[in-house]
Amino acid sequence: MPLLERDDELGSLLATLEPAQGGQGAVVLVSGEAGIGKTSLVRAFLDDARGRTRVLTGACDDLTTPRALSPFRDMAASDGPLERALAAGVSRDAALDAVREELTDPHRVTVAVVEDTHWADDATLDAVRLLGRRAATMRLVLVLTYRDDEVGREDPLFRVLGDLVGPHVLRLRPARLSDRAVAGLAQQAGLRDPTELVRLSAGNPFYVQAALADPSTGVPLTARDAVLARLHRLSLGAQRALERLAVVPGGLDSWLLPQVLGDDEAALTEAEQRGLVEVAGPTVRFTHELVRRIVEEDAPGTALVRHHRAVADALVAAGGDPGRVLHHAVAAGSLEHVLTYGPVAAREASRLGSHRQALISYGQVLAHAAALDPPVRAALRTEQAYELQLAGRHREASEAAAEAVRDWEAVGDAGRVAEALLVLSRAAYFDGGQSAARPPAERAASVLEPLPPSPVHAMALAHLSRLDMLDHRDEEAVREARAAIDLAREVGHPPAEAGALVNLGAALLEVGDESGLARLQEAADLARREGLHETGIRACANAGAHLLRVPRLDDAAGWIELGLLLAADSEVAYGEYHLRDLRAELLVRRGDLAAAEEELEVLADPADDAGVARARPLALLARVLARRGDESATDLLAEAREVAGTSGELFRLGPVLAAEAEVAWLTGSPPPEVDLPGRDAAWRWFTGDRLFHVRRGGRAAEAFPGCPEGFALDLAGRSGESAAVWDRVGQPYEAALARAWSADTDEALEGLAALDLLGAPAASARVRARLRAGGVSSVPRGPITRTRANPAGLTDRQVEVLRLLAGGLTNAEIAERLVVSVRTVDHHVSAVLGRLGVGSRKEAAVRATELGLAS
Amino acid sequence: MAQTIFERYGGFSTIRRVVSDFYDSVLDSDLLAHHFARIDMRELIKHQTAFIAHLTGGPGADYSDEVLARVHKDLGITDEEFEEMLVLLQDALEEHSLGDDDVAEVVGQFRSRRPVIVFGEGR
Numbered sequence: 011m012p013l014l015e016r017d018d019e020l021g022s023l024l025a026t027l028e029p030a031q032g033g034q035g036a037v038v039l040v041s042g043e044a045g046i047g048k049t050s051l052v053r054a055f056l057d058d059a060r061g062r063t064r065v066l067t068g069a070c071d072d073l074t075t076p077r078a079l080s081p082f083r084d085m086a087a088s089d090g091p092l093e094r095a096l097a098a099g100v101s102r103d104a105a106l107d108a109v110r111e112e113l114t115d116p117h118r119v120t121v122a123v124v125e126d127t128h129w130a131d132d133a134t135l136d137a138v139r140l141l142g143r144r145a146a147t148m149r150l151v152l153v154l155t156y157r158d159d160e161v162g163r164e165d166p167l168f169r170v171l172g173d174l175v176g177p178h179v180l181r182l183r184p185a186r187l188s189d190r191a192v193a194g195l196a197q198q199a200g201l202r203d204p205t206e207l208v209r210l211s212a213g214n215p216f217y218v219q220a221a222l223a224d225p226s227t228g229v230p231l232t233a234r235d236a237v238l239a240r241l242h243r244l245s246l247g248a249q250r251a252l253e254r255l256a257v258v259p260g261g262l263d264s265w266l267l268p269q270v271l272g273d274d275e276a277a278l279t280e281a282e283q284r285g286l287v288e289v290a291g292p293t294v295r296f297t298h299e300l301v302r303r304i305v306e307e308d309a310p311g312t313a314l315v316r317h318h319r320a321v322a323d324a325l326v327a328a329g330g331d332p333g334r335v336l337h338h339a340v341a342a343g344s345l346e347h348v349l350t351y352g353p354v355a356a357r358e359a360s361r362l363g364s365h366r367q368a369l370i371s372y373g374q375v376l377a378h379a380a381a382l383d384p385p386v387r388a389a390l391r392t393e394q395a396y397e398l399q400l401a402g403r404h405r406e407a408s409e410a411a412a413e414a415v416r417d418w419e420a421v422g423d424a425g426r427v428a429e430a431l432l433v434l435s436r437a438a439y440f441d442g443g444q445s446a447a448r449p450p451a452e453r454a455a456s457v458l459e460p461l462p463p464s465p466v467h468a469m470a471l472a473h474l475s476r477l478d479m480l481d482h483r484d485e486e487a488v489r490e491a492r493a494a495i496d497l498a499r500e501v502g503h504p505p506a507e508a509g510a511l512v513n514l515g516a517a518l519l520e521v522g523d524e525s526g527l528a529r530l531q532e533a534a535d536l537a538r539r540e541g542l543h544e545t546g547i548r549a550c551a552n553a554g555a556h557l558l559r560v561p562r563l564d565d566a567a568g569w570i571e572l573g574l575l576l577a578a579d580s581e582v583a584y585g586e587y588h589l590r591d592l593r594a595e596l597l598v599r600r601g602d603l604a605a606a607e608e609e610l611e612v613l614a615d616p617a618d619d620a621g622v623a624r625a626r627p628l629a630l631l632a633r634v635l636a637r638r639g640d641e642s643a644t645d646l647l648a649e650a651r652e653v654a655g656t657s658g659e660l661f662r663l664g665p666v667l668a669a670e671a672e673v674a675w676l677t678g679s680p681p682p683e684v685d686l687p688g689r690d691a692a693w694r695w696f697t698g699d700r701l702f703h704v705r706r707g708g709r710a711a712e713a714f715p716g717c718p719e720g721f722a723l724d725l726a727g728r729s730g731e732s733a734a735v736w737d738r739v740g741q742p743y744e745a746a747l748a749r750a751w752s753a754d755t756d757e758a759l760e761g762l763a764a765l766d767l768l769g770a771p772a773a774s775a776r777v778r779a780r781l782r783a784g785g786v787s788s789v790p791r792g793p794i795t796r797t798r799a800n801p802a803g804l805t806d807r808q809v810e811v812l813r814l815l816a817g818g819l820t821n822a823e824i825a826e827r828l829v830v831s832v833r834t835v836d837h838h839v840s841a842v843l844g845r846l847g848v849g850s851r852k853e854a855a856v857r858a859t860e861l862g863l864a865s
Numbered sequence: 866m867a868q869t870i871f872e873r874y875g876g877f878s879t880i881r882r883v884v885s886d887f888y889d890s891v892l893d894s895d896l897l898a899h900h901f902a903r904i905d906m907r908e909l910i911k912h913q914t915a916f917i918a919h920l921t922g923g924p925g926a927d928y929s930d931e932v933l934a935r936v937h938k939d940l941g942i943t944d945e946e947f948e949e950m951l952v953l954l955q956d957a958l959e960e961h962s963l964g965d966d967d968v969a970e971v972v973g974q975f976r977s978r979r980p981v982i983v984f985g986e987g988r
Contacts, residue, residue, distance in 0.1 A: 572924060
């Protein structure tokens, strides 16, 4: 079938080649429903590009445990960088570097196509994220095809693709064929009634092709009918061969055909002539994944089990990919293969960062726990617990680790018992807090005490110091961290050393010893040299959080940006949420309320699944919105309170209480009761913050020992001095509010003017009313603020989004236009719909016209 | 332990301002501006701040010669352009009152990386 109605898409694809030649590559996302013609479009592009470029192709397969980096394995040259790296058993970072090297050719543009990305394993997604960002400065055109009807919002692929932003990102979504095009094809094929094909196909090219493959039989009701009609007209041998081939997603290497198909192999030729299978490189596969699925679904279940067993045996005999063996062995119930290949697949996936796939494999093996030797089972359970914890499934991680502890005890290996206890303690901390985490950690330390110095012992001490640091037992934390560092250096274990340095630095800062910052830098440097990304990020977050409380905002910003940079450069998501949360606080404190609101909307989105961590962004967002006079602030605050309440941690409650005081003042509610400050610097900060606003609400409040200076001066009624502190710190909103409370009318009016400039109309209104009530007659009516200039109360950015939306652009197109992520646009659009009180984009466009905002 | 350059001049706030002033003058330079036409300057400033923070003994990011070579290889930066860049960097450092020795130290660090930055043909 010819490629119809794809000229624009093809043109866009081809237009990427010339800039790519100059080192300005592109990422092209081709999405759409199954059968819409994504692959056909890409093939047409490749046919044109092939002579001028280096073309590499790979596919993700619909396996329960796809092998880590499988599409890039397809692309890898024999004895190339990736093949060598994987054969050497390297870890994730080195494998990602090898992927990038594999896709780099100094002389030509590389066109790399990853098909069916919706089935990608986690390591492939890491590579896609990395390449997607770097392609802008590479001689690379990376093409990704995926079915968007298979990608939910919670799917990791959605996040990876949604975060791809920039002029080098191209999104193509081939449309359904027009009625005219389908009718034209029907006529060419000699169909008597073309309208029937038009109606039944709904413009889906796969259906059209299937229906027209044998027009003599009339138009089938569904694509499935068409495929099955063709299948059942084949010889029995060919049908048997296809049924077996159908259990192998992605197709079968041709040298395995004799083992799997036996005498029926020759019959495949018939199927090829009928256009049901094709030979692509070394692989024999169905012409379309949908054909495979239809054939598979048509086969009886018992036959499928038999076929899976045959494929598993053939793959084992040929020394094939462990993930593939496992997929078929599980489907066939071949216990022996599951027990042999499951651990191999799980460990490889874990090493390369395919965490979801590793967990599936561990689960498949451990489903047969009784059949495993105790030491093997204990090791697998420890590893499974570790992966579960990484995935945030802390309860299950605790359970797996507890079983591992019992297993190692039975085996009688004290060192491994302690190792499992540490995994248990980490998981238990997240599941049940200090009280659950401490006993196993202490037990691990005492088990290790009589043993010779070991890395595990250093890890145990480092972990204990972290627990103590988190529990504000700073002296103990310092002592344990120092012991951990000494031991780690003695046995040469940088991960324990770097981790303990972070705990030491954070604990020192908490007791007022500024040398803690130098320890954090030492930790960050060591982490960088050793590739310990998460520890480096943790050092940055601790330093940033501390500097926010000193407060030294510029230095806090430096550390926070550094942490985000480390996370981005290493493609590690760990700690990113916390760092962005800190950055949002920084924006609020610097008075950049619009930018803060944009960031906080994303962080507070329940779809982000941040759990209790959402409490802080919710509380901050409530404050920012309340300053604008947005009524949703109260609801957000209630939600923040609820989320924070579930954790019971002061770290999360402090910001919520401060927000309650400010929102109460801004909405004219009575100020909340005042209670005593807690122990740490963050608590002291937010308590000062809280009292500052309690005072604004008209309730007397006094500073407490350790109250941050700017708040303390204000509470003591020394407005001018307080404002000067806030000026020096760089917090204009607090400076303006301090001035506004001055007994000196001129200074108070100066504070009001500053508030107007900051775009905090609700705060301005409160201050105006207070001054008038206090008898100040010269209070200006105030400038028309930006928000009031837009009749619907939209921000400038929201107006911009609304204009583009009214112009018929999709969110993806708006994102490209504004050079922001699609997720950000999603948030703007829902905010705009909410603000306009409409339920759909169409209504929003109508309202935009009424408001004179649309052209 | 002697204070690092990073600490002596006020940490991130100074480095950030140096880098931001430096790129302002780079974008004003007829010789250099064309290299940055399609570059996300905000990202670049973050990377460069982290790099200079590291070079001055502060917390930061270290970019190996291999990495620097990879990102500069296709840019065709010439010797003349590289020299211009050093001059603008020196100006920016001096404007923020770094002492002569400290300016020389930082500029020297950049100069030593010439082989992994300059890949273009001189005119």
